[in-house]
Amino acid sequence: MISVYHYMILAAILFAIGTFGVLTRKNTIVIFMCIELMLNSVNLTFIALSRHLGNMDGQIFVFFVMTVAAAEAAVGLALIIAFYRNKESIDVDDFNLLKW
Amino acid sequence: MADYLLSFMTFFPLLGMLVVLFIPRENGALLKSTALVVTLITFVLSLPLAFDDVFTVSGGMHYREFYEWINIGNYFQMNYNIGVDGISLWLVMLTTFIMPIAVLSTWNAVDKNIKGFMALLLLLETGMLGAFISLDLFLFYIFWELMLIPMYFLIGIWGGKNRIYAAVKFFIYTAVGSLLMLVAIIFVYYYAIQSGAPMNGFGIQEFYRLAIPSGAQYWLFLAFGFSFAIKVPMFPLHTWLPDAHTEAPTAGSVILAAVLLKMGTYGYVRFAMPLFPEALQTFIPMLATLSVIGIIYGSLVAMMQEDVKKLVAYSSVAHLGFVMLGIFAMNMQGMAGGMLQMINHGVSTGALFLIVGFIYERRHTRLISEFGGLAHKMPIFATVFLIITFSSIGLPGTNGFVGEFLALMGAFESGLRWYAVVATSGVIFAAVYMLWMYQRVMFGKITNPANENLSDLSAREIVIMLPLILFVFWIGVYPNTFFEKMNPAMEQLLNQMESRQVAVVEQVEQPVMAKYLDIK
C-alpha cells in the first residue's frame, strides 16, 4: 500500500535533485529545468497532502503554481535568449554583472 | 471662510505648485511671477491672523479645524487637527512673510530649472506652515518630513560646488533626529492607549494631560530633544548648518535660517518641554550649558571665518543659543525673549543672507578677502548692510536687542544666573565678528579691480530689504505688538508646565511598556 509518506519521500528526493542541479549545473537551461523540477516536487506534496487531508485547497494551489511556472518559463526563456544574444553563451558563470 | 482659513492658507502654496507644474519650463518669467503671486496671496491670507485680537485675550488654540483622517480601531488613529495660538502665530506670519522675499531674491540668481525650483519652494512653504499649525503629533511629523525633501533638493540641485555633500549631510542629520522622534511619538501614543487615558488621535492637547513616569520621560525627552536640537542647531550638533548654508542658493539659505531652524526651537516650546516637564527639569542645566557654549563658540568661530556666508551661518548658532537660553529660563521674560528672538533671527539673519546673496550675484565669490571698499560704490547697500549688521549685533532700538535682553533677563531671574552672565559676554563677540566683517567688506579703499564696477542695489533688491528693515525697527521700538499676542499663550504654557510637574508626582500605575524603560 502506497501511503502518503511515499509521496512525501518521492517529493523530497525530487526537490533535493532539483536543488542539487541548481547549485551545480552551469547551463542556464538546465538550471531552469531543475527549478521546474523543484516546483513539481512541491506540487506533488500539495496534491498528496490534499488527498490525504481531504481538503481541496492544496489542489487549487497547484494550479496557481503551474500558472506561475508557465509565466516564469516564458519570462525566463526570454531572458536567456536576450542574454545569449549579448554574450553568445548561456553559462551561468558569465552572469556576474551584478556584483561590487 | 474663517473656518477654513488655516487649511486654505497652508495648502494654497501646494495648489500654486500644481499650477507651476503646468507652466512650460521655458517660461521663466511666468514661473517666477506665479510663485511670487502665490506666496503673496498666502501672505495676505495669513494677515487676518496677525490682526485678530482673540490672541490678546485667550492663550488657547484658535482657528481650530478637526477631521478624522486615519482610524484603525483602537490601534491607530490620527486626525487632521490644526490650530494656531500666540506662540505659533508669529512663526506662521514669519513664514508667509519671508516666502515672497525668498522668491524675489531668486529673480536673477536661479537660471537652471526654474520650474523645479519654484515648485519645491511652494511645496516647502506648505510643509513649514503645516508643521507650525499641527496639533496632532503624527500630522506634525508628516509635515516635518515634508519640509525636509524640498530643502534637500534645493541644496542638492541649485547649490554651490560642494552641494551634494551638504545636502546629504543635511538630510541624514535631520533624518536621524526625526526617526528618533518618530519612535518616541509612537511610544507615547501606545503608552497613552495602554494607560487608558482619553486620547484623540495624536492630539497634543491630550498628551499634555498625560502623566508619564519619569524614567520614560527622560528617554522620550532625549529623543525629542535630540531631534529638535539638531534642527536648532545646538552645539555640538551644528556642523550641518555651515555646510548647508554655504552651499544652498540664497533663497534656500534665507528660508533655512528664517524658518527651518525655528522648527527646532518651536519643537522645544510646543512639544519637548510641555510633554515631558519633569525630564526637562533634569536636563535644563545641560541644555543651558550647551546653549551658552553655542553662543560663545559660535561667535568665536564666526569671528575667524573667511567666507561671509559661513560667518553668518556660525552667527546663527550663537543667536539661537540666546533663543534656547531664554526658553529654558521657563519664565515670562525668558520665553518672550526666546520667542521674539526667533522672529528676530528670521528677520536679521534672513536679511544677512540676502545681503550675501546680493554681493555673490555681483562678484560670484563670498570670500571676505575679495572685497573691501564696497561702500564707495554701493552707498545704499552700505546703509542697508549697516542697519542689518547692527540689528544682528543687538543694538538697542533694533529688534535684536529686545530679544536678547529679555532672554538674558529671563535666564537671570531663573536659576540660570551664571549662564546668563557668560551669555551676556556674547554681545561683545557679536560686535567683534560682525563689525570686523563689515569693515573688511565695506571700508577701506577698493583694492580689488573687480570691485570697481559694482552697481548699487537695484529697485527690486531695495524692495526686498525694505520690509525687513521696517521690522528691524518696529520690533525694536514697539515689541508690544508682538508680545500682547504672545503673552496669554505663553502664560498658559508656563502654568500648564508648572501644574503638570505637580500632577506627575501623583500618578497611578505604570504599564508594562514603561517599566521596561524605567531604568532608574
Next chain:
Amino acid sequence: MYNNLWLIPFFPLVGSIINGLLGKKIKNEKVIGSIGTLAIFASFLVACQNFFGLLGSEQKVFQETVASWMTIGNLQVDWGFLLDPLSAVMIMVVTGVGSLIHLYSIGYMHGEVGFYRFFSYLNLFCFSMLMLVLGNNALVMFIGWEGVGLCSYLLIGYYFEKKSAGDAAKKAFVVNRIGDFGFLCGLLTLFWALGSKGVWTLNFVEISENAHLLQSGGLLVTVVTLCFFLGATGKSAQIPLYTWLPDAMEGPTPVSALIHAATMVTAGVYMIGRMNILFAMSPTTMMVVAIVGAATAIFAASIGFAQNDIKRVLAYSTVSQLGYMFLAMGVGAFTAGIFHLMTHAFFKACLFLGSGSVIHGMHHGYHHAHLHDDPQDMRNMGGLAKKMPITYWTFLLSTIAIAGVPLFSAFFSKDEILWWAFGSTRGHWGLWLVGVIAAGMTAFYMFRCVSMTFWGPQKTDPKAKDHIPESPLTITIPLIILAFLAVVGGYVGVPAILGGANHIHHFFEPVFGHAQELYRIEAHGAHATEYALMAISVLVAFAGIGIAIYMYLKKPELPGKFTAAFSGLHRAVFNKWYIDELYDFLFVNPTKKIGTFLWRGFDVCVVDGVVNGTAWVVKGLSAGLRFTQSGFLHNYAAAMVVGVVVIVGYYVFG
C-alpha cells in the same frame, strides 16, 4: 507742565532722518547744514524752557511717559523721560554745545563728499545722547548708551577709506561693548536684586526710592555698582578701557569735540550721578571709582607729555579730565563731578574746535602748496597766533581755564574736586596728591601745546607758510561763545569759602543730597586747610605753566635734551606705555587664536570629524559587506539553501 520733554530728542531724530534719506538729493550744503543745526537748536530752545521752568519750580523731579515699550510678566518698561536738575544740566550742555558744534561743522566740513551723511550722524548722535540723559529708566538710558556708541562708530569711521579710521571705529565700538557688557550685567543684577525684594522696576526714581531695601555695603550692591562702573569705564575711557579714545581722533574734529570731549564720554559720569544712591551704598565701589579715576588722570596726563599730534594731546587730556570726574564721583563729590563735567564740556569743546580751526588752516596752507604733510603735527606749527588771532585767543583762554588758573572755570570745579578728595569722608590725602600732580601735568602739557602751536617761530614748510588763513565765521563764532563760557562757566559754583553762593550745589541738592545725607558723605575740614590746599594747587598749576613756557619757548633745545637723556622713558611715553600692544598680546591675539583653533582644530576636525567619521564607519562596514555580492548565481542559490536549511532546522529541532 512738562509734557514736551519728548520733543528734545525728537527734533534731532527728525533732522537725522531727513538728512539721511534726502541729503543726497538736497546736495546744497547750506540747506543740509541748516536742517541739522536747526534741529538741534530747536531742542536747545525746548531744553531752555524746561531748564528755566525747573529753576523756578518747587518740584524738582518730573517724569513723562510717552508709550509703553515692553510689557512682559513683571517687567514693565516705558518710553519715559525724566527731568530733574541733573538731566536738566545735561540737556543744556548737550543741546547747547551741540548746537554750536553743528554750526561749526557747516564751515569745517565744507566740501566733504559725505556732508549730508555727517550731519545725519551728528543729529543721530544728539538724539541718542539726549535719550541717554533724559531716559527715566535704565533701559531707555541703555538705548542712548549704545546709540552714542553706534554714532561714535559711524563718525569715527566717517573717512572709511582710511584703514586706520575703520580700525579705530571698530575698536571704539568693541571696547564700548565690553563696557556695555558690564552695564547689562549690572542692570540685570539690579533688576533681580530689587525684584527679589518685591520691587520689579528699572525706573530710576523707583530705584532711588527702594534702594534702601538692599543691604548697604553688601555684596550685592557692590557687585551691581562695580558692573555699572565697568560700563562707565568703557564709555568714559577710563583705565582699563581707555585705549579707544585716542584712536577715536580719526574722526572729523567736530566729532572729537562733541562726542569725544563734551558729551558722550561723560556719559559714565552722568550714569554714576544718576545712580548715586547705589554707589553711595557701596564704599568699596566708591573707592574703586576714585582710585581708577585718579590713576587715569595721572596716567593719561603722562602720555599727553610726549604726543605731537595736536588732537591726540587733547584726547589724552580728555581721558585725564574724565579721570578727575570719576575721582570726584568716587569721593562722593557728585556735584563737583557734574560741575567739572559741565566746565570741561565748554573748555574742551573750545580746545578741540580750536585745534580743528588750526588743522583747517594748516590743511588749507598745505593744499595751496600741494604738500601732503600732516596738518595735525604740532612740530610743523608754531607762531600761528598772528595768522589766526581769534582761534589763538579762544584757544589760549580755554587752555588757561583747563590749567586751573584762578577765576577761570576749571579752577572752581577742579578745586572743588581736590578739596573733596582730601576732606571727604570717602576721600584720602593720597587721592588728593595724585590729583594735584595731575593738575600740574595738565598745565604743563596744555601750555606745551599752546607754545608749539601758536608761539615761537613758525616751522611750517615755507611754501605753505603764508597761506594759513583765519577760519570763517561759522567756525569762529562757536569758538568765541565757547571760550566765553569756558571763562565764566565756573561762576555758578563759586565755593562758599571764596564768598560765593555755590548755586550749582544747591541746584543739585534734590538729586545728590539724599544719598549724601543718608550715607554721611561730606567734606569737612578747617577753612585754613581749604585755603592751603587751594594755594598749593594754584602754585602747582603756575609751576606747570612756567616750566612749559620755559622749556618750549625760552629754551627750545631743552626738550630735545630731555628726550635724549631719557630716551627709553620717552619712547615708552610716546608709545603710550605700549598698552595697545599689551592688550593685543593679552586679549586680541589669543582670542583670534582660540577662534582659529575652535574653527579649524575643533569644529572641522573634532565635531565634524565625529559626524563624517560616523559616515566613514558606515561606509567602511558596507565596503566589507559588499564582497558578499559576488555576482555568481550559484553563490546566491547556495546561500539561500543554507539559509532555508538553517531556518527550517531551527524550527524543527530548535
